[in-house]
Amino acid sequence: MKKLGVIFGGVSCEHDVSIITGLQLIENANKAKYEVIPIYIHSDGEWYTGEELLNANIYKDFEAHQNHLKKVAILPSQKGLMVLEKGLFSKNTVIDLDVVIPAMHGMNGEDGTLQGLLELANIPYSSSGVLGSSVGMDKILMKKVFEAHKFPVLPYTYFTRAEWEEDRDEIITRIENELPYPMFVKPSNLGSSIGISKAKNREGLVHAIAVNYDARIIVEKSVENIREINCSGLGYENDVQASVCEEPVHWEEFLTFEDKYMHGGKGSKGAKGSKQSGMENMSRKIPAELEEQQEKKIRDLTCQVFKSLNSKGVVRVDYIIDKDTNEVYVNEINTIPGSFAFYLWEVSGITYPELIDKLVDIAEKAMHDKNKNNYSFKSDVIGNIAKGQKMGVK
Ligand SMILES: Nc1ncnc2c1ncn2[C@@H]1O[C@H](COP(=O)(O)OP(=O)(O)O)[C@@H](O)[C@H]1O
Ligand SMILES: [Mg+2]
Structure with missing residues (x-):
């Protein structure tokens, strides 16, 4: 039986959504193959484990339940999950983890930071690596x-908050020279439509920048007659496949955080972790109605985008189609998509438990x-220092 750590929650705007993704995954993991260790990162940054984490109701009032849980940590020196025992004389124990699936969205989880910790601890994990995750999180x-x-990709420009504060007029001129109104103003680094606004004129642009959350801002040409298509990629290195495509359906000017995660009908807000909540519940057409050529193009692009970031595991690539020109643009990659896009793989012939098996395989392969790489190199440097050679002189 493999010990499968599933990490969810996290210090990010997408903490709640990540709980849904994590609990769904745990529910669907084959219990004959895996002993699942739930690992929850509270929004205050503390890590916990314990059976109670499987009960979706505790997150509404976490403080009332946290005493039944054990605080844990992953340390670079320990290949596993260290249980931080209470009491002066108690010894910390380590739960060996055979593999970890990070079910994290957004910052501090999908952006390479958690992946870095897992690399240092030498724990196999199923998501894109440090580099692919961090590039995938940064829109610029x-x-x-x-x-x-x-x-x-759609025409875009970008600037930093420091540049903006130094010379707003110059930035405005630059943006207006490069892009027509309306435009989309986005923080480079957040997800789930947080901090995104549409500017229809200069006044709107200045306002959109003022309320933006990030130190780096990207501005993009708006596609007015838009169709959105998503496609998931699954694999490792050269062995990548694309799922069927989906078309999320709009009901506001663009998909907001609420649209993406909260519109699942009655009770979806409260019923976290149930099979009925999360990304699979958003209004969507699966498979999306696309011309054969266009569908092929999107699925091919999905595999190429996957490879361009040296991704691993399951990703979702989101596209924007300009209905006026029929042009397809790659909008973004999500290296840990909501609900692991399992609803797309189900339609593509891979059940959720099978998808989890594939993620575990990929983590182990990676x-x-x-382990085939060589990380040590014998040199005489330290010996020479001991012999009195000056440090830092080659
Ligand atoms: N250039 C654009 N033109 C038209 N709509 C856009 C554009 N960029 C984003 N949107 C809308 O805003 C939504 C969120 O933007 P996106 O870039 O996907 O950010 P996030 O990382 O928050 O998902 C998209 O799903 C789409 O509906
Ligand atoms: Mg998006």
Whole structure:
């Protein structure tokens, strides 16, 4: 039986959504194969484990339940989950983890930071690595990489908050020279439509920038007659496959946080972790109605985007189609998609338990490959210092 750690929650705006993703995954993991260890990161940054975490109701009033849970940590020196025992003389124990699936969205979980910790601790994990995760989280760098690969992206420009504060007029002139109104103003680094606004004129642009959350801001040409299509990618290295496509359906000007996660009908807010909540509950058409050529193009692009970030596990690539021109643009990659996009894989012939098995396999394969690398190099540097050679002189 493999010990499968599932990490969810986290210090990010997407903490609640991550609980849904994590609990859904745990519910669907094959219990004959895995002993699942739930690992919850509270929004205050503390890590917990314990059976009670499987009860979705505790998160409404976590403080009342946290005494029944054990505080835990992953340390770079320990290949596992350290249980921090209470009491002066109690010894910390370590739960070995064979593999970890990070069910985290947004900052401090999907952005490479958690992946870095898992790398240091040498624990196999199923998501994109440090680099792919961090580039995938940053809309500016992501676009730069996509452009370098000649993937179609919408015209954009970007600037830092410091530049804005130094010379607003210059920034406004630059944006207006490069892009027509209306435009989308987005924080480079948040997700789930938080901090995103549409500017229809200069006044709107200044306001959108003022209320933005990030130190780096990206501004994009708006597609007025828009169709959105998402497609999931699954795999590792050269072995990547694309799922069927979905079309999320709009009911506001653009998909807000509420649209994405809260509109699942009555009770979806409260029923976290139930099979009826989360991304799979958003209004969507699966499979999306697309011309054969266009669908092929999107699925091919999904595999290429996956490879461009050296991704691993399951991702979702989101596209914008301009209905006026029928042009397809890559909008973004989510390296840990809501609900792991399992609803797309189900329609593509892979059940959720099978998807989890694949994620575990991929994590183990990647660790196997990592172990083939050589991280040590014998040099005489320390010996020479001991012999009195000056430090830092080559
Ligand atoms: N350039 C654009 N033109 C038209 N609509 C857009 C554009 N960029 C984003 N949107 C709308 O805003 C939503 C959120 O933007 P997105 O870039 O996907 O950010 P997030 O990381 O928050 O998901 C999109 O799903 C789409 O509905
Ligand atoms: Mg998006």
